[in-house]
Each structure stands twice: as C-alpha cells, then as structure tokens.
Amino acid sequence: MSQDENALQVEELVKVYPAKAGRGAPVRAVDGMSFAVRRGEIFGLLGPNGAGKTTLLKILTTLLRPTSGRARVLGCDVVAQPLEVRRRISMVIQESAAEMFLTARDNLLTYARFHYLAAAEARRRAAVVMEKFHLTPEADRKVQDLSGGFRRRVQVAKVFMVDTPVVFLDEFSTGMDPILKRAVMGYLREEAASGRTIVLTTQVLSEAEELCDDILIMNQGKEVARGDLYALKLLSRGLYEITMTFDQLPARIEAELARLQPVRVHIEDNTVELALKAEEAEVLERVSALARLGHVLKVEVSGASLEDIFIELLRGPEAKS
Amino acid sequence: MAALLAVLYREGKIRFTNLVWMFFDLFYPLLYFLLFGVMMDYTFGSPLAALGVDYTAFFLAGVLGMAGFGIATNTAWGFFFDRDNGIFYEMLTYPMSRAQFLLGKVVFNLLLAVAQAALTVGLGVLLLHVPVKLERLPLLLAAVVGGAAGWFFFFAIFALKIRRNDLFNTVVNVFYFVFLFASSMFYPLEPLPGWFRAAAQLNPLTWHVDVLRFATIGVGDPWRILLEAAAFVVFSLAAFAYAVRTLQRQE
Numbered sequence: 001m002s003q004d005e006n007a008l009q010v011e012e013l014v015k016v017y018p019a020k021a022g023r024g025a026p027v028r029a030v031d032g033m034s035f036a037v038r039r040g041e042i043f044g045l046l047g048p049n050g051a052g053k054t055t056l057l058k059i060l061t062t063l064l065r066p067t068s069g070r071a072r073v074l075g076c077d078v079v080a081q082p083l084e085v086r087r088r089i090s091m092v093i094q095e096s097a098a099e100m101f102l103t104a105r106d107n108l109l110t111y112a113r114f115h116y117l118a119a120a121e122a123r124r125r126a127a128v129v130m131e132k133f134h135l136t137p138e139a140d141r142k143v144q145d146l147s148g149g150f151r152r153r154v155q156v157a158k159v160f161m162v163d164t165p166v167v168f169l170d171e172f173s174t175g176m177d178p179i180l181k182r183a184v185m186g187y188l189r190e191e192a193a194s195g196r197t198i199v200l201t202t203q204v205l206s207e208a209e210e211l212c213d214d215i216l217i218m219n220q221g222k223e224v225a226r227g228d229l230y231a232l233k234l235l236s237r238g239l240y241e242i243t244m245t246f247d248q249l250p251a252r253i254e255a256e257l258a259r260l261q262p263v264r265v266h267i268e269d270n271t272v273e274l275a276l277k278a279e280e281a282e283v284l285e286r287v288s289a290l291a292r293l294g295h296v297l298k299v300e301v302s303g304a305s306l307e308d309i310f311i312e313l314l315r316g317p318e319a320k321s
Numbered sequence: 322m323a324a325l326l327a328v329l330y331r332e333g334k335i336r337f338t339n340l341v342w343m344f345f346d347l348f349y350p351l352l353y354f355l356l357f358g359v360m361m362d363y364t365f366g367s368p369l370a371a372l373g374v375d376y377t378a379f380f381l382a383g384v385l386g387m388a389g390f391g392i393a394t395n396t397a398w399g400f401f402f403d404r405d406n407g408i409f410y411e412m413l414t415y416p417m418s419r420a421q422f423l424l425g426k427v428v429f430n431l432l433l434a435v436a437q438a439a440l441t442v443g444l445g446v447l448l449l450h451v452p453v454k455l456e457r458l459p460l461l462l463a464a465v466v467g468g469a470a471g472w473f474f475f476f477a478i479f480a481l482k483i484r485r486n487d488l489f490n491t492v493v494n495v496f497y498f499v500f501l502f503a504s505s506m507f508y509p510l511e512p513l514p515g516w517f518r519a520a521a522q523l524n525p526l527t528w529h530v531d532v533l534r535f536a537t538i539g540v541g542d543p544w545r546i547l548l549e550a551a552a553f554v555v556f557s558l559a560a561f562a563y564a565v566r567t568l569q570r571q572e
Contacts, residue, residue: 061414087416095407101335101342110334114327114415155411 006072007166007197008037008060013069015055015221029055030066031221037214039074039165042188042198044212046205046306048314052221053201054094057170060199061091073166090115090159094170098154100144104135107143111158125161132187133157134180149175156184160191167191169200173207185211209306217313224313232309239263239304239312240283245271250294260286264311270297275308324417328425329432335399336433346395346433350388351441354380359449368509374538378451381442382534383506386526388437389469390500394493396430397476401489404481419568427473434469435462442537454539461536464550468529471557475525477564500526505534528553 015030029052037043045053058064060071062082070077076084099107105126112122130136133153143151152175159167169188173181188211192198202208208215209229217225217232225235249270250256257265263275272290276283287301304312336342354377362376403409412422438461445451476493483489501507503517504526510518521527528549535541 063410063413083416083418086414089414091411091414093407093411093414095410097407097411099331099335099408100402100406101339103338106334106338110327110331113330114324114412114417116323116327116416 005038006036007039007041007074008035008043008199009070009072009075010035010056010060011070013056013059013071014067015052015059015064016067028221030059032069033218033221033223034069035216035223035226037197037199039197040192040195041213042192042200042211044208044215045199045201045218046208046215046310047201047218047224049203050220051218053218054170055221056218057091057168057199057201061089061168062086088164089166089168090162090164091168092156092159092170092172094174096148096151096155096175098143098151101142103140103142104146104150104154105130105139107154108158108161112161115162115164117162122161129157129160132160132183149177152176153180160187163196165195166197166199169198171202172200173202173204181207205305205307205310215306217310219314225309229306232306233303235309235313238279239275239277239308240280241273241275241300241302241304241308242283242287243271243273243298243300244287244290244296245298246294247297248294252293253290256290256293260290263308263315275304275311277312324415324421325425325428327415327417328422329429332426332429336429342395346392347437347440350384350391350437351444353387354384354441354445355448358384368512374540377445377449378538379509379534379540380507381445381451381453381537382530384441385438385465385533385537386468386504386506386530387501388441389434389465389529390472390497390526392430392433392437392469393472393476394497396426396473397480398489398493400426400477400480401483401486405486420565423477423565423568426477427470430473431466431469434465438462438465451538453537457536457539461533464529464532464536467550467553467557468533471525471529471553471560474557474560474564478560478567481564481567500524503527505530525553525556528556 011034013030013033014028017027017029019026031052033056045056047053055064059066059078060073062078062085065079072078073085074088076088078085099110102110108126108129109122112125117125130139133156135150135153135157138146138150143154146154156169156172159169172184176184185207188198200208200211214228215226215232216223225232227235247270249267253267253272257272257274260274260276263277265272265274276286278286283301287299291299336346358377358380361380365376367374367376367379400409403412413419442453442461446453479489479492483492503521504524505521506526510521510527513521531541532546532550532553535543535546
C-alpha cells in the first residue's frame, strides 16, 4: 500500500511519561507501535484502561509529542507540521468538552468558525446537525444548563459541522442513549462512505464489532492483535459463546461453571452466558452436561464475539506469565 | 489572521452573552470609582490636597489598574475553567498554533481593558470633573494596554500550571489581597512605614498604577515613572515568555 493511500502512518512510535518527582518509575504508555490506516476506513483502537489508546490518539492529534518514532496524518508529520495536521482533523476528546457558557447553537457556530467555515454555511449546517442530534429544542439553551448526555451530543455533533478528512473519536458514545448511539453510528458510516477516515477508541466492544472495518487491539502500549473482525476471529479459533436459558437457575450451576473454566461467564436471571475455549465436540459435551442440571428453555452456541476475543487475547500474556 | 479572529469571536460570544461577567469586566471598577472614590473624598479628603488633587482624581489610576488586574484574573479563570472541563484540550486540536491561541486571548483582553478604561475615564471627566491630561492620552492607552497584557500573561501562568480549582481560587484571592493593598492603588506610599513602602515598591502593580497616575493627572517624577514603566515591561516580557513555555508544555 503506498503512503498516499494512507490516512495515518505510524512508525515505531514511543511515548514515555517521566516519573513524577521522587515517585514511581517512567511509564511507557506507547511502546513501539507501527501501523497504517487507509483513507475512508473506520478504524477501531481497542484495549483495556491504561492500554495507551488515549495517549496514541493525543499524539496523532498533536496534543502530545512522542518520545520517539514518527506519525503522519495524510502525509503531514505530527511533530514537524502540527498546524497542517490540525487543518485535516477534528477530534472528540474523552472528557465531556463543550463551551459551557455558550448555547448549543453557538457551540456549533464557534467550532465552524475555527475551521474557517463561512457564516451562512455554518448556520445552514448547524440547523441540519442539530436536527440530526435532536438538539433543535435545546438550541438556545446554554450548555451548562444541559444534562451530561446532551453535552456529549453537542460535543460529538461538532465534528459533523466540518469536512475534515480525518475524525478522531475517543469513546464517543459515553453518556449517549442507545437510540441516539445507533443513529450516530449510522452517521459515522455515511461519513466513512463519503471518504472521511474515522479513528475511534471504545470500551463498548459490540460498537467496534458493528462499526469498524479494521481493529487494532493494544495493551500496555503495544499491539496485541490487528485485523478486521474475521481475521481477529481466526486468531481466536476454538472459542465459542454459549447462551443457555433455564426455567429455573439450577442450584449447582456456579460450581459446574467454575469446573468448566470458562473465558468469561455472566449470569442474569435464568440465563447463563459463557465463553469456552475448547474443541467443538468437547464444547457440545459440556453444553450437554450443563443442560442436564435443569430444564433448559433455550440454547445457543455460536462463534466468539469480539468481547470474547478481546478477553482471550488480553488474558494470553498473563496466563503465560 | 482567521485563527486570531476566531479566538476573538469565541471570547466575545462568551463574554457578551454573560451579563454578570460583562458587568464585572466593564462596570464593577467604574462603580468602585464612583462609590468608594467619592465617599473617601467626602469622608477623609485627599492625601494630595496640597497639590490640588482630590481623592477621586488620585484614585482614577488605581481604578484603571484594578480593572486591568481584574480582567486578567477573569480571563485566567476562564482559561482554568476551559482546561477543567476539557474544551481547552479540544481547542488545541483546532487549526491554529498555540501562539495564535494565546495572542487571540490577550488581544481580546486588551480590547476589553481599553473599553473599560474609556468608560471609566470618560465618566470620571464628565461626572466627577477629574482633571485628566488629554495630551497624555496616548501614554494612558499604552499603559492600559501594556498593563492588561502583563497581568494576563502573569495570571495565565497560574491558570495553566495549577490543576486544582480550590488552589487556583486561593492563589487568585491571595494575589488580589497582596497586590492591591501593598501598592499605591488606594493611597500614596510616602507617609507609610519604610518596610511597607519597600514592599510596595517591589510590587508590579505599584509600577503600573504609578504610570497610569502620571498619564491621567500628571502626578509623579518623570524619571521614576520611566524606570517603573521599564520594570513593568520587563515583568510583562518575562511573564509572556513563561506563559508561552507553559502553554507549549501542556499535555
């Protein structure tokens, strides 16, 4: 793939936070990451808390300088050409960042102004974006008077005001209701289809599963796995997700589940969800054993979800050590 | 230029759509002048009566100094608040350099300071007949602009460095108390005890107010005023350099 086709090009990127005076050791938040992201892709950065996702995003958006290595956004170096990078990006940061003293409408107009949009065009777009995000009734209320969910809407809505070719979203759906979240995911797909590159981090793995063309899983500043959903599922061959609903939860279920050593288990009401890593025949045997514990109303056995793969991949190094 | 205008637009929108903030920026010092200045003059007379200067005329420079100081603390508080709620970091990803961001903030601060000074001096002349020396208006303009810039850079350092809201508020309140009262803002320094006078003469607000007083009513030794003006310029440049460095290190 030529570099011209890439929206992002990251090479041997390292970020070390120095130790605080007299306390602790330096932290290698990003530890030699290299990857490229194609234009028009929805790229997901996944990892547990403290994996280095936000630090990586901050470097790519010129908020942080890397300790070493290179990162380019549409060919512009984040250290040598920060202003050129900023002209090509828009960013939703993790914190709920909005202009508290301005109205929802003025938030959008001010953002547009910073991105050199003409006033008339900004007003036109603001009306469309507010409609999309169900903000029209709140348009003239100051953001400080809005709820946390609405503040987040205003913040995310801003990136739809402009046409920057690359959009960074750091956990964009935090605080959004499921209906709006689904709608925003649709808008993001439309933006990607029109050629914008979307780079997002999320803790909601189903969101990444549904949205991302390409996923990079990182932990402790390093790449753990990379690929589309199909490729990641191949990495976790032999991992199965089982859902069983009983008419009444059997008394011995927890002891039996512990014996099976599942990758993940979740019990809610009469339903047990678990992920097992085993050969297909063995999985079916174990399902039968569980089924004998009580009266089963429903059983589902399927390939692993992204959440299972994520847990399996991140558990790997710990298990080995 | 477009980035600078965008920062001015943003600052203007925030200030002009918040009447309480506007009141504090534009009218609070003026009311202080009209109430405190007139009452002090009525009650105690003027410390410079021998020179034919009443207290309101003496206090005009103090009010202008207080206004520049106050606008700078309000802007710095805005800076702190922006960082606290995250918008500051989002703004650092906008298509502008950090120098343009800081410059936009300070230019807005200066426009506000000039508007406030024009209002205060104008009403001082019209209502209280303060004998303002019109030929020194260019010097007054320079003193207002230089003072507001210097104080803005000074407070921006603390707004950028301090992470805790309670600590920032405490620092600003202590500065208010120390800088305002250990200065020539409310009273002339000459009759005061030597140790206090020495402390006040090291205070940049004294330098600023003395220049403003020379520029408004002509009181002060020109050579001493020149020295104080030079000292304030050095203070402002040092604060500017440190503020830019602090902003560039924001991560």
